[in-house]
Amino acid sequence: MxxxxxxxxxxxxxxxxxxxxxxxxxxxxxxxxxxxxxxxxxxxxxxxxxxxxxxxxxxxxxSPLGLPELHFVTTTDDGVTIGAGYSLAQLNDALQIIVSEQPKEKTKTFRALLKQLRTLAGAQIRNMAEDMWQASLIFLT
Missing domain, CATH: 3.30.43.10 (Uridine Diphospho-n-acetylenolpyruvylglucosamine Reductase, domain 2)
Incomplete structure (x- = not known):
């Protein structure tokens, strides 16, 4: 084989x-x-x-782009872990789902991140940019 x-x-x-x-x-x-x-x-x-x-x-x-270990979303009572391989567009989609499913008081940070994501790059970059979203979290602190 x-x-x-x-x-x-x-x-x-x-x-x-x-x-x-x-x-x-x-x-x-x-x-x-x-x-x-x-x-x-x-x-x-x-x-x-x-x-x-x-x-x-x-x-x-x-280029670890295709590694499945870097593409995941895990939600627990303590928070959310999102794999570093997610693009900005995938991060946005995952956060939208989480915000729609969780109580408002648990999603304040996620809503702020979603607001920030709307101002970051164009659609083409958001669909590919993985290494950028981790650095963008700095803006929220």
Whole structure:
């Protein structure tokens, strides 16, 4: 039986740069141990501008975009945990559902975050930007 191509590490090798897509969380951790300075790229909203405007160079990029461990929403009595792989659009959708299902007094922070999300980027960026939403939480503190 042939190996499932979706379960193999994908590597693109250029003259100056290598782009690696891990297939498991353990694979990602191994890559970060081997390439500690390699940026994690998901939506490229942080790394792209740094390369373009700050003239940064990275010989290796790691893109954990497809890791299922980074795409989840868990709701408990203590709060909500949202995987770092969610795009801003997915984060918005998840928070909309949570706000509609929870009592108003438990969702004040989520409603503030939803308000902030409306002002962040255009639809195309919101659909891809994962690394941006974590940094955007700073605005709420």
């Amino acid at each position: 042939a190996e499932d191509p979706n379960k193999r590490r994908l590597t693109f090798q250029g003259e100056r740069t290598t782009w690696i897509t891990p297939v498991t969380l353990d694979d990602l951790l191994e890559l970060k141990a081997n390439f500690p300075k390699a940026p994690l790229v998901m939506g490229n909203t942080t790394v792209g501008p740094a390369i373009k405007f700050k003239d940064e160079f990275h010989p290796v990029f790691i």
